[in-house]
Amino acid sequence: MSQIASYSAQAVLKDGTPVQIRALRASDEADMLAAIERTGPSSLQSRFFVMKRYFSEKERAFFMDVDFSNHVALAALVEEQGRLTIIGGGRYVVTDPGRAEMAFVVVDAWQGRGIGSLLLRHLIDIAQEHGMQELTAEVLSDNAPMRSVFAKSGFKPARSDDPRTVRLTLDLASPRPA
Incomplete structure (x- = not known):
């Protein structure tokens, strides 16, 4: 496991809300599932491309079994009701040497506040530091907000199957772009 497993950074949203971006931990499973419960069906469909409310044991294991080499996952946390709460997450999974696919989800109440952009910037930095040459993402055609987040970070459209x-x-x- 690499030093990414202990990755942690503090940031502040445009509205002044402090947010912690850190490596996803095995102990985060219950908090991650709680975040999914707070995420609406259309947001989950935007992330998984199907209506999703339940995750199999195999799916949960995949999301939580992060080796920080071929599978890097970050969580965004803010203080809510006196405790740090996961409000979003982003990850990349290496698909070929030097290439990885990215995905994100942000709790509905926190969408549009820069969480996705923040997670994306941190993941791009980590990917560059670890020799990735290309990052890709599949986004539903009608998911304009996420397409905009990627475009602002320099992602270009390519042919999709x-x-x-x-x-x-x-x-x-x-x-x-800066």
Whole structure:
């Protein structure tokens, strides 16, 4: 396991809310499931491309079994009612040497506040530090907010095999927008 397993950074949203971006931990499973419970059906469909409310044991194991080499996952946490609560997460999974696919989910109440962009910036930095050359993401065609988040970070549309989705790619060797 790499040093990414202890990754932690503090940030502040535009509205002044402090947020912690840190490596997802095995002990986060209950908090992650609680965040999913607070995420609406259309947001979950945007993330998983199907209506999703239940995760099998195998799916839960995949989401939580993060090796921080081929599978890197970060959680965004804020203080709610006196305790740190997961409000979003992002990950990348290596699909080929030097290439990884990304995905994100943000609790509905926190969408539109910069959580996805924050997670994306941290994951891009980690990917670059660990030699990734290209990041990709599949986004539903009608998910304009997430497409915008990726576009602002320099992702470009590419051909998708699924007509419902847009494939977005980021060449990490190219300069990124600030």
